[in-house]
Amino acid sequence: MKTHTYSRREFVGLSAAAAGASLAGNTLGPLPPNLLPDPTAVAVSDRVRFGMIGVGMQGSGLLSQSIRLPGVECAAACDLYDGRHTLAREIVRPDLPVTRRYQALLDDKTIDCIVAAVPDHWHKQVVVDAVSAGKDIYCEKPMSHSAADGVAMVAAAKQAGRIVQIGSQRVSSQICAKAKELIAQGTLGDLMLVEGWLGRNDPNGAWEYPPPPDLSPRTLDWDTWQGTVPKRAFDPNIFARWRCWKEYGTGLAGDLLVHLISGMMFMLGINEPPKQAASVGGIRRWKDGRNMPDVHAVVYYYGELPVYMRLNLGTEMPETYRIQGSKGILEVTGSTLSYTPQSGKDSGPSYYTGSYPRALREAYLAQWHQENDPKLGEAALSETVSISGPEFDDIRPHLWTFFEAVRTRKPVVEDVVFGHHAALACHMANESYFRKSFVSWDDATKTIKT
Numbered sequence: 001m002k003t004h005t006y007s008r009r010e011f012v013g014l015s016a017a018a019a020g021a022s023l024a025g026n027t028l029g030p031l032p033p034n035l036l037p038d039p040t041a042v043a044v045s046d047r048v049r050f051g052m053i054g055v056g057m058q059g060s061g062l063l064s065q066s067i068r069l070p071g072v073e074c075a076a077a078c079d080l081y082d083g084r085h086t087l088a089r090e091i092v093r094p095d096l097p098v099t100r101r102y103q104a105l106l107d108d109k110t111i112d113c114i115v116a117a118v119p120d121h122w123h124k125q126v127v128v129d130a131v132s133a134g135k136d137i138y139c140e141k142p143m144s145h146s147a148a149d150g151v152a153m154v155a156a157a158k159q160a161g162r163i164v165q166i167g168s169q170r171v172s173s174q175i176c177a178k179a180k181e182l183i184a185q186g187t188l189g190d191l192m193l194v195e196g197w198l199g200r201n202d203p204n205g206a207w208e209y210p211p212p213p214d215l216s217p218r219t220l221d222w223d224t225w226q227g228t229v230p231k232r233a234f235d236p237n238i239f240a241r242w243r244c245w246k247e248y249g250t251g252l253a254g255d256l257l258v259h260l261i262s263g264m265m266f267m268l269g270i271n272e273p274p275k276q277a278a279s280v281g282g283i284r285r286w287k288d289g290r291n292m293p294d295v296h297a298v299v300y301y302y303g304e305l306p307v308y309m310r311l312n313l314g315t316e317m318p319e320t321y322r323i324q325g326s327k328g329i330l331e332v333t334g335s336t337l338s339y340t341p342q343s344g345k346d347s348g349p350s351y352y353t354g355s356y357p358r359a360l361r362e363a364y365l366a367q368w369h370q371e372n373d374p375k376l377g378e379a380a381l382s383e384t385v386s387i388s389g390p391e392f393d394d395i396r397p398h399l400w401t402f403f404e405a406v407r408t409r410k411p412v413v414e415d416v417v418f419g420h421h422a423a424l425a426c427h428m429a430n431e432s433y434f435r436k437s438f439v440s441w442d443d444a445t446k447t448i449k450t
Helices: 057-066 082-091 103-107 120-132 147-160 174-184 222-226 236-240 251-268 351-355 358-372 395-408 416-435
Strands: 048-053 072-078 113-116 136-139 164-166 191-199 276-282 295-302 305-312 317-325 328-333 336-341 385-388 439-442 447-449
Touching (some): 048 103, 072 082, 103 120, 120 147, 147 416, 164 416, 174 317, 251 305, 251 416, 295 416
Parallel strands (some): 191 305
Antiparallel strands (some): 317 328, 336 385, 439 447
16 A cells, blocks of 8 residues: 655645546645635724624634634623633733623624624524624534524524524535545545544543632523523533533534534535434443433435444544545545545456356356456556645634625635534434434424434
């Protein structure tokens, strides 16, 4: 096996001829250019002012990345926990306006758009309120907490005519863009099966986050944070580890599976929910009171294409896709892509002919070798072509796409419809797990049915 490794910036104009299913004539070409312009390329008059809603683990990272983008400015931040007001000011500037009421950001006419990173059970309300107030919004994945929430969010965004981008950043990955190009060129031939997997094996990976030591009903608006969920007594662990409970989060499906699904949809050019889903799983390791599985495997039909995704919080596995076609296999990780071609032809005479009488077998073998043996020195070489680059370089480009859309009104890469379809795959995975049956998406009634 021959392997080539290139940095993403250095990888220009590569083409590869491989045995059988060849890349000859299908140049891999240059990787997509850096999407981020020079800081001086954006005029002061074109700056975008955003309000940050949710400054937690993901939100603080998005805030830090956003303010480093050219022509992008944070105007104010909102969080229900006062400690994150301090954090937002530490990230942006000491006099940044902060509040517990996100509605104050929506009422501020000087704010152009919103970046929201709140628990899943708040996504619908924040998005609907934002677009209804005339604000474009970047909302973290998964787009919705339920299928019904997603339907309402799509309707609200379309009615308001506002830009919604969902934060599944794989659709802005250069590696995924290269995979998309190869698949569109027909490099893999007919698609047979798509697999994806991701596993973790540590408490942080299983969302066992340590709550802030000063968290209390005084520093946190606990009642508002719970939203419309049936009220329970103040619990710092639920605040920090909300992904463990279906009342607030969507579990492995909404935290990890959504990345695999959205990346696959992007690479394969799919923008629809799966036709059918079936799940298995369970709480195998983290018996801490959670009600969402820590092992979750799902089989889908996307049209007639079978897709198999598996998530695990008890065994570490790097995020990987294995896209299998009649002409070979394409493996994609966060920072690598490798294509191993296959000819789809017999590499030797059929072993079935061992059941022939000797005369028939020898005649068959002679004819097979005459028709199929390569000429001397012309034997095909087995080759794998690979690309490597920095690990997960997709967050800043994904944010930049959103802010540029706010500025120019150009379409975003992961709009409200795409985000809804990706989230539906996650909801179907959860519904199948809890119902213990196959489920399907009924587009006529916009519901998940058994």
